[in-house]
Amino acid sequence: MGMDQAAAREQMVDTQIRPNDVTDYKVLARFLEVPREDFVPSAMVPLAYIDDAIALPGDGQEAR
Numbered sequence: 224m225g226m227d228q229a230a231a232r233e234q235m236v237d238t239q240i241r242p243n244d245v246t247d248y249k250v251l252a253r254f255l256e257v258p259r260e261d262f263v264p265s266a267m268v269p270l271a272y273i274d275d276a277i278a279l280p281g282d283g284q285e286a287r
Contacts, residue, residue, distance in 0.1 A: 228260055231272040235259075239274045 236254050245251060259271040263279065270277045 228258060228268075228271075232257075232259070235272040235274075 232255050236251055240251065240254055260268045263271050263277070267277060267279070
C-alpha cells in the first residue's frame, strides 16, 4: 500500500504538528493514535497525512 501508515502519522506529528508549537503530550499522543486514513475514501489514503485540505466526495468543496 505504500508508506506505512504509523510511520506517516509519526512524520506528520514531527513535521506538521510539533513545529506549530503543539506541546501537550496528550494531544500529540492522540494525533499518533488516530488513523486518519480511516476517514478518507480508499483512493485518497495516500493523501491522509498531507499538510493541505483535501476535497472529499460530497463535502461541497472543489478539488484543488
